Amino acid sequence: MNLVLKVEIEKLIKSQLNSGKYETAEEVMWEALRLLEERNRREAISQKVKDLFDRTQALPGVADITEEEIAAEIEAYRRGE
Numbered sequence: 001m002n003l004v005l006k007v008e009i010e011k012l013i014k015s016q017l018n019s020g021k022y023e024t025a026e027e028v029m030w031e032a033l034r035l036l037e038e039r040n041r042r043e044a045i046s047q048k049v050k051d052l053f054d055r056t057q058a059l060p061g062v063a064d065i066t067e068e069e070i071a072a073e074i075e076a077y078r079r080g081e
Contacts, residue, residue: 005013016028053070056062 013028022028
C-alpha cells in the first residue's frame with residue numbers, strides 16, 4: 001500500500017524520527033494507529049458505561065443516585081476500599 005501524505009503529516013513523522021524514539025516511518029505510523037485503536041476502544045467502553053448509567057437511572061429508586069456518587073464509588077473501588 002502506498003500513501004500520499006500531507007506535508008504536515010510528513011513533518012510530524014520526521015519530528016518523531018528526529019526525536020530518536022522511532023527508527024522508521026513505519027514505526028511512527030504503527031504507534032499512531034495503535035493509539036487510535038486504544039482511543040476507539042476507550043470511547044466504546046465509555047459509551048457502554050453511559051448507556052448502562054442511562055438505563056439504570058430509569059429503575060425505581062436509582063434516579064436519586066448522582067454521577068458524582070457513582071464516580072466516588074468507582075474511585076473507592078479502585079483504591080480497594
